[in-house]
Amino acid sequence: MATINQNYWNLKESYLFSEIASRVLSYQKAHPDAHIIRMGIGDVTLPLPPAVIDAMHKAVEEMGHAETFHGYGPEQGYHFLRQAIGDYYKQKGVCLLPEEIFISDGAKSDLGNILDILGDNSVLVTDPVYPVYVDTNKMSGRSISYAQANQQNHFLPMPDPHLTADIIYLCSPNNPTGAAYSRQQLKEWVDFANQNDSVLLFDAAYEAFVTEDLPRSIYEIEGAKTCAIEFCSFSKTAGFTGTRCGYTVVPLELVRQETSLNKLWLRRQTTKFNGVPYIVQRGAAAVFSPEGQEQVKHNIDYYRHNAQMITDTLDKLGIWYTGGKNSPYIWLKCPHDMDSWTFFDFLLENAHVVGTPGEGFGSCGEGYFRLTAFSSHEMTRTAMDRFYAILRQK
């Protein structure tokens, strides 16, 4: 008799975004005239940059003619894109070989799939946390410890010798808190991972939002190549949430049990993956052209301006927050000691603004709230005016 993977029974229903949707829907039904502004979901709104559109049109055309048609490509991605990503890392002072870079259909897939090549290891995540780190490990029956993030540590927990683990997840700039580690802080994590022979899974999906002098890749930190795998994505950088492309870096120096994790990952990908569409890889490569870089910078600046509007409003109201400066996420302390869901309802009912209750990302998120900078200038302006009006009065 076939059995199921019973670890799935231990998963909590991922109710966060469905609960949000249901509360918004019932409010909208009761108040059909309310103009609700959504600042909860981390999806981009600006269209793809013209350089990407041009490259994809060209690639579509190639696929329509026998002489330029592309069938199966290399599972780990075309050399032209891996080379472009390697050049991009050089700007950060990081030297990677093309065979250390694997093109993926997005960071989320690889953050889950990477566990295929690892053993029955203990896992450390931060709390609050991007739920994918937790659920993928629960699915494979691994035990999970939580490093508490809070106002005292500026939502940037540091290594604790009493809290070691075989696999450590870090996301910086962080989803959901927007907090970003300094060079010195990441050095402590890298040293900690190397001392314990842990593998550090570093999620750099928001690296392009960094404005201050902070690391944008874990490999800017000495010693990272012997302990860290980095996941990155074009989703938030270049608007690829619906176009699907990312990349994963597995350094050749990363060895556990005398086995190269790079070789294991290559074996996993060639067996279970057939690569990213040629058209999409051409679009992704265009992100690194001079025009592409300029257009992408323009879009990120647009979102940064939204973030600034949000943090200016919080500053005026004297509300504690992190993020916004190096991240499209702003993580704020709910005013007047409201809990996350009470503040959610308060904001929805009084300002018609939707955000994400921090409690949905873990128990340390209780009493906090996430706003995103991915809306339009106009919407963000209106939302923040309303936000200011209701909280100034209160």
Add this chain to the structure above:
Amino acid sequence: MATINQNYWNLKESYLFSEIASRVLSYQKAHPDAHIIRMGIGDVTLPLPPAVIDAMHKAVEEMGHAETFHGYGPEQGYHFLRQAIGDYYKQKGVCLLPEEIFISDGAKSDLGNILDILGDNSVLVTDPVYPVYVDTNKMSGRSISYAQANQQNHFLPMPDPHLTADIIYLCSPNNPTGAAYSRQQLKEWVDFANQNDSVLLFDAAYEAFVTEDLPRSIYEIEGAKTCAIEFCSFSKTAGFTGTRCGYTVVPLELVRQETSLNKLWLRRQTTKFNGVPYIVQRGAAAVFSPEGQEQVKHNIDYYRHNAQMITDTLDKLGIWYTGGKNSPYIWLKCPHDMDSWTFFDFLLENAHVVGTPGEGFGSCGEGYFRLTAFSSHEMTRTAMDRFYAILRQK
């Protein structure tokens, strides 16, 4: 200390296609003037149909404007594509709900990933076999039994009460043998799976090549919805090997340990996958338009004509084979009792034609050889003329 998934140590090096490449390369080096024709790899050569190209250009354009831009889509695929696939199944007399259809980036990914939701089950595959079924199970430490395919059973092994398993893989029309099961034969497999509460993983990637009155979906067989998951792909049908789209059907009736496999798969996909690019899904949907269907039929007929040239040649030479009629693959008995690799070298050296040694697909493939119909008419004609010339003499 982080450990690795030690099951990877039990994988054989996937040397088949690299060994072929290396032998071809060294022959070409020694004989620079030899015009080598490749009939080994199962990759298509015709460009994407015009209807698909048009739809993708349109979708690229949509992604370039804020009003028509698409960010995150549903992980299980857009409704327009799932609806179109549902309508396609209706033509085969199969009724599926949209929520039973999951859009994937290709059959290979899902054939591997589906194992995530299943327990530590025993596995039955046929020999010869598509290596992905074997390697993905070895990666997760499952034990594998082999149902022997041979000339006696026309390379279509039937259920054996002494050889039960929790998970059973079938591929029909088959890769690599091209053999296709009849309705009655598949009924026996479905009954066998239901009797044993097995889960049948049915790979229908070549269904569009069926010409005779044979099932093109496992759900044409009564009882299949309580035991079978079907994997299909646009790769060979519509030339999507480099465009990446497929679909997986998990019927709502499929329940094990009182748990819906459809719900488990949805949970897996929403956690570890972010969907197929919008542009690609629009291209895939165009395959089902009236023009798309006509153009795809034209391409398949083109490959069928190649298959006919190959089987005509084998008929003239009196060489035993299967496939070709309902499949782009022709699986032949190596002439003069040569073993697979001896015949490979013989064909390369004397006809400058490259095929795939059957032994690479399993021990029952020893003494057999695979040719594919995915080349051009001209190449196939030339290859078959040479093939005939060297084997008529011998």
